[in-house]
Amino acid sequence: MECPICKQLKENKNKIYEDELIVGFLATPPANPGHIILAPKKHAPIIENYDNKLISHIFVIANKLSSILFETLQIHGTNILINNGVAAGQKYPHFYLNIIPRMENDSIKLDWSPKQLSEEDMNTAELKLKQATGNIGNEKIKLTETIKVKEAETINNEEDENYLIKHLHRIP
Ligand SMILES: [Zn+2]
Numbered sequence: 001m002e003c004p005i006c007k008q009l010k011e012n013k014n015k016i017y018e019d020e021l022i023v024g025f026l027a028t029p030p031a032n033p034g035h036i037i038l039a040p041k042k043h044a045p046i047i048e049n050y051d052n053k054l055i056s057h058i059f060v061i062a063n064k065l066s067s068i069l070f071e072t073l074q075i076h077g078t079n080i081l082i083n084n085g086v087a088a089g090q091k092y093p094h095f096y097l098n099i100i101p102r103m104e105n106d107s108i109k110l111d112w113s114p115k116q117l118s119e120e121d122m123n124t125a126e127l128k129l130k131q132a133t134g135n136i137g138n139e140k141i142k143l144t145e146t147i148k149v150k151e152a153e154t155i156n157n158e159e160d161e162n163y164l165i166k167h168l169h170r171i172p
Contacts, residue, residue: 004096005039017065024099030102031108034073035036038062039096047084047095062097069101077102079110087168 010021016036038061040054046049047055066078079100083089096151102108117125 003043003092003094005037005092005096006043009039009041014139019061021054022061024061027098031098032075032102032106034069034075034101036065036069036099037096038065038099039094043094045093045095046090047082050095058097062099066099069099073101075101076104079108081110 008025013025014026014028016026017038021042022038022040024036024038027037035140038058040050040058042050042054044050062080066080069075069078079098079102081098081100082095083091083098100108
């Protein structure tokens with residue numbers, strides 16, 4: 001059976017964005033009006049199969065499309081969502097990202113009940129992850145430094161913090 005995302009890309013239906021690497025189209029049926037699916041043109045099953053250039057690019061464009069949804073559909077929020085793997089709810093065998101426009105009380109449920117873990121289970125997870133994550137940032141030192149500087153500025157500047165809160169709630 002042909003991959004439904006590849007088929008959609010070929011058919012060009014409901015397309016609202018395209019560049020050399022990715023395509024954005026309206027989900028059918030959508031979670032809410034304006035629900036966008038953003039997918040790489042190159043077929044691969046999960047996010048780990050793609051290079052950093054594609055991953056960076058798809059997030060930059062997702063951010064822009066999210067802003068456009070706010071401006072054009074007068075929505076209150078967006079979920080920028082990746083279901084990575086079947087166990088995580090991935091529906092098609094081709095990596096894609098959802099941008100779901102949200103309104104207050106729109107009855108879309110993405111919530112979960114937190115699990116009560118023992119201290120031992122928490123510690124085990126933390127230790128395993130810390131060992132594995134030690135070196136992943138090394139090739140991206142410049143990028144990490146930029147992010148850290150931005151975070152520090154936000155924390156140290158109360159006005160910025162208020163701006164952030166205001167923006168999160170989209171208070172006019
Ligand atoms: Zn595909």
